[in-house]
Amino acid sequence: MARLRTAIIFLLQSATVGLAAAFVVVYLFPGLVQSGRNPAGAGPSSYSDAVSVAAPAVVNLVSTVRSGGGRDGGISAVESLGSGVIMDDEGYVITNDHVIDGVASIQVFLTDGRASSAAVVGTDPDTDLALLKIDLDDLPKIPLGRSDTLRVGDVVLAIGNPFSIGQTVTQGIVSGTRRGQLGLSPFENFIQTDAAINLGNSGGALVNASGQLVGINTAFFSRRLDSEGIGFAIPVNLVRGVMEDLISHGRVVRGWLGVATETLTPDQAEALGLDEGFGIILTRVQSGSPADRAGLRPTDVITYIDETPVVVWQDALRLIARMEPGTRVVLTGKRLGQEFTVEAEVAERPSPGGG
Structure with missing residues (x-):
């Protein structure tokens, strides 16, 4: 009997010590317990809420494509399918330019079963975007986020x-x-x-x-x-x-200087004696362009636009494109080893195919 009592007391003491240890672990390291139920960084099991917010504003586009193949030499009823997004309650719909390029008419179909013909407000082949307008009441519109805060892995x-x-x-x-x-x-x-x-x-x-x-x-x-x-x-x-x-x-207005450029590699920058270690080289200057009138020449190296360093040609293109036509811009660079500064007046970028 004494042995049984001793065994029971031992078991009770062990259980008490175990519970106390578990309490300490939970108190000091709560993440260990939570990770068993919901691993750190785990996403939701469903994205249906996000879909219900966005999906009603995503529309189906059905187009009649222009064709000269028929005996009437005019319009052939060929359906060209793509998608679009309703951007606001005024009926503006954004889509890709290549989706509507060359079409004779556009029908927009909503997920609620309604349909509307669409007018083309304008296109921007440089970014492959086009804007349409539909005339319907009580339109769903998509909430706009920000692309500059996106992270790899989102x-x-x-x-x-x-x-x-x-x-x-x-x-x-x-x-x-x-x-x-x-x-x-x-x-x-x-x-x-x-x-x-x-x-x-x-x-x-x-x-x-x-x-x-x-x-x-x-x-x-x-x-x-x-x-x-x-x-x-x-x-x-x-x-x-x-x-x-x-x-x-009705069009996108962008700034333009009229040059073709390439990004210098670090080795090329060093060989040209550029202390900055970066720059873009002009490979072509269009005759009569703002760059030509400013005296820029092929093989000139540009290192700064105003006070902004020019590291890659894409950044230079976007920087000039954001400027209003008529803006005066200071370009700093090197020509045959000598530093130079010129001022150019930004013009409007010609439309694609417009010279």
């Missing part, structure tokens, strides 16, 4: 109408930002994602985990290179600027 959802099968949502992450040098447009600053972007998704929405628009999907790169798992979207910050210009002017 969850994103691509919403569109691929392969004529109906609205589809795919999920992925931001694989990269500020992607350029893809040869798709002069003003490349793409968001790269592994969310599936297929034929028909062009012009659709790339949204964050809250359902806010962060980009407009484009399938160009994936189709051209027949690549798997790589999609690109035009950042919403760029989209907003283009949309504002198209509403105000």
